[in-house]
Amino acid sequence: MDRLFDLHAHPSLKMYYLPYLTRTFHAALAQERFWNPLNFQTQYGNLKGSPVRAICCAHYVIESKFLASGIKQLGRTLAWALAPAHYSRMRKADPWVTLQGMMETLEDAIANTNRRVKAGEKRLRLATRFADLQGLTGDEIAVMHAIEGAHALGDRAPGVSREAFWEQTKLRLAELKQRGVCMIGLSHFFDNEFAPQIDSTEIIPKVKDGHVVAVRDDQFFEMKRATWTWGDPEHLSEEFARECLRLGIVLDLVHVQEHARWKVYELCAQAGRPVVLSHNGLQHFFNHEYNLSDAEVLRIRELGGVIGLILCKRWLLSPEECHNSGADGLHDLIEVMRYVRDLTGDVSVIGIGTDFDGLTHPFTDCCKPDELGRLAYHMRKHFTPREIDDILWGNSLRVFERGWV
Numbered sequence: 001m002d003r004l005f006d007l008h009a010h011p012s013l014k015m016y017y018l019p020y021l022t023r024t025f026h027a028a029l030a031q032e033r034f035w036n037p038l039n040f041q042t043q044y045g046n047l048k049g050s051p052v053r054a055i056c057c058a059h060y061v062i063e064s065k066f067l068a069s070g071i072k073q074l075g076r077t078l079a080w081a082l083a084p085a086h087y088s089r090m091r092k093a094d095p096w097v098t099l100q101g102m103m104e105t106l107e108d109a110i111a112n113t114n115r116r117v118k119a120g121e122k123r124l125r126l127a128t129r130f131a132d133l134q135g136l137t138g139d140e141i142a143v144m145h146a147i148e149g150a151h152a153l154g155d156r157a158p159g160v161s162r163e164a165f166w167e168q169t170k171l172r173l174a175e176l177k178q179r180g181v182c183m184i185g186l187s188h189f190f191d192n193e194f195a196p197q198i199d200s201t202e203i204i205p206k207v208k209d210g211h212v213v214a215v216r217d218d219q220f221f222e223m224k225r226a227t228w229t230w231g232d233p234e235h236l237s238e239e240f241a242r243e244c245l246r247l248g249i250v251l252d253l254v255h256v257q258e259h260a261r262w263k264v265y266e267l268c269a270q271a272g273r274p275v276v277l278s279h280n281g282l283q284h285f286f287n288h289e290y291n292l293s294d295a296e297v298l299r300i301r302e303l304g305g306v307i308g309l310i311l312c313k314r315w316l317l318s319p320e321e322c323h324n325s326g327a328d329g330l331h332d333l334i335e336v337m338r339y340v341r342d343l344t345g346d347v348s349v350i351g352i353g354t355d356f357d358g359l360t361h362p363f364t365d366c367c368k369p370d371e372l373g374r375l376a377y378h379m380r381k382h383f384t385p386r387e388i389d390d391i392l393w394g395n396s397l398r399v400f401e402r403g404w405v
């Protein structure tokens with residue numbers, strides 16, 4: 001029986017922000033095989049027959065800076081037209097309050113979904129500590145609170161001292177731990193007080209004068225790269241990372257600048273904790289700071305960590321490769337896995353982070369959870385049953401056993 005641990009998906013993003021979805025995983029939305037941010041890939045109908053047995057639900061509090069300047073004019077016009085009251089409320093919202101709202105939404109949705117589950121169908125189970133994952137039965141899907149972007153913990157207001165802000169942050173981290181948060185992604189699309197982010201604007205191929213060139217896909221969205229470096233005295237980078245490790249919250253370094261990722265690997269080594277990169281590709285295939293160098297892959301493996309390979313060709317392959325191939329992606333994903341096995345000698349660092357219900361473009365041959373069985377099917381040509389189970393399930397479970405303590 002295939003089982004899959006999804007290190008990164010966004011059900012609460014959809015349930016919280018899309019005005020037509022209510023607090024339940026039950027929905028009756030069709031799924032197109034192309035990019036449509038209004039879809040609901042992780043709806044119950046797509047989960048119940050899928051190999052997914054555990055999902056890290058990344059709560060992404062949309063940054064006010066993103067709403068004000070990251071969404072370009074076209075997107076803003078659409079947002080105002082579709083949901084004006086909602087959009088204006090979002091722009092003024094306190095991120096910490098929004099985060100609580102998203103966590104409540106997820107918890108309510110799990111309860112509401114289970115109320116409508118028929119006999120013999122799978123139930124959702126909120127997992128708030130590692131023992132919940134261990135105790136999972138065959139007819140349950142574990143759902144965990146995770147956070148994408150430490151900006152959700154709030155910004156330092158003008159006039160607030162570094163010390164006072166750090167006290168507030170420590171209390172908030174303790175609260176999140178109490179509530180069962182398993183993992184925090186330090187950075188996302190815009191500046192925060194804790195970790196410098198890369199520019200996550202996607203890069204796409206464009207034909208200019210008969211040549212394929214790489215350009216930023218900023219028609220709808222534009223992200224910003226941080227101009228400060230890890231250790232900057234005005235920020236709380238090292239304190240924040242150390243406190244998460246102390247509390248037993250796993251660190252996710254996706255969207256974090258490369259120099260800062262290396263600093264955190266060092267902190268993880270000191271603390272004896274694994275690290276997660278929850279939805280990434282490799283620089284070997286697409287040389288972008290979002291992706292991981294070979295040296296990093298080896299380092300993450302050494303730390304006992306895991307890389308959730310993303311189901312999105314725009315990060316798995318270079319713009320040129322994307323231009324010269326179709327929209328299917330499973331074979332490309334498997335090629336990346338094979339490269340990692342050759343590089344590291346085994347499969348222990350490989351995992352999956354689908355980014356379903358994020359803003360990424362799906363594979364046409366695997367655009368929703370109940371198509372993930374296809375991945376396992378095609379992996380059989382190259383991997384042993386043991387390797388497949390480690391990649392899809394065991395490696396991520398191991399990381400949470402050692403990191404979510």
Ligand SMILES: [Zn+2]
Pocket residue numbers: 148254255279358
């Ligand atoms: Zn992301």
Ligand SMILES: [Zn+2]
Pocket residue numbers: 008010058060148355358
């Ligand atoms: Zn995400």
